[in-house]
């Protein structure tokens with residue numbers, strides 16, 4: 061039985077630093093890397109990412125849509141990427157942003173979090189906007205298999221605010237209600253719980269009380285979407301030590317040379333380590 065995701069993440073960040081590298085094979089990146097825009101190009105892109113990041117970077121986050129776009133051959137590339145990154149010692153956070161009615165959510169949970177499933181990762185991204193409770197089948201299965209979930213709270217895109225900062229009947233923002241539900245799940249777990257949240261590095265003043273979360277805060281928007289180290293400090297303040305910044309294009313643009321990609325990722329990682337934080 062593997063250790064819980066929260067414990068494994070804490071170890072990974074202490075060994076390899078607080079960075080999540082996104083593997084987002086945009087068609088334009090395949091072209092920039094001199095690859096064909098098909099499943100063969102995708103496979104070569106994935107192999108280069110494994111060579112560059114696997115075992116070096118704490119968390120690797122493949123974005124599923126860019127693989128799904130190539131159908132079954134793309135999914136096969138994703139399966140192999142997940143397996144190879146995990147075998148090399150990196151944690152894999154599969155970015156699928158799933159959220160569905162509870163009975164269907166159970167099927168998604170089986171696909172991404174069950175022991176032996178071909179697409180099982182160490183953690184997945186989930187959307188709670190069908191109600192946080194609809195995610196229970198995934199949270200329960202993740203707990204049973206030592207895996208994790210990262211739930212969207214305040215996303216990095218400007219459109220998210222109209223829903224996520226809206227107020228619930230009791231006056232809290234919807235995002236705060238997500239934070240509070242995640243905090244309940246993580247309560248009392250050491251070193252941290254296995255339910256993380258997404259709070260974009262681009263969101264400015266969060267208006268959130270994250271002090272009871274006891275879980276990781278994935279911060280995409282760092283890099284290509286404009287947020288830098290200064291934004292992390294401003295946005296997260298005292299919660300910074302729980303923040304795991306995520307960057308995709310700003311690192312991937314250094315390809316196709318695997319050594320150049322690794323150097324770029326480690327440079328970003330070191331700038332984050334210098335902030336003195338880590339889950």
Ligand SMILES: O=C(O)c1cc(=O)[nH]c(=O)n1[C@@H]1O[C@H](COP(=O)(O)O)[C@@H](O)[C@H]1O
Pocket residue numbers: 082084123155157185214215216217258259260280281282283284285306307308309310
């Ligand atoms: O869940 C995510 O990963 C995510 C949440 C969010 O609020 N914003 C966000 O950009 N992401 C993902 O993070 C990655 C950001 O990519 P870059 O902008 O290239 O660094 C993409 O795969 C997005 O889908």
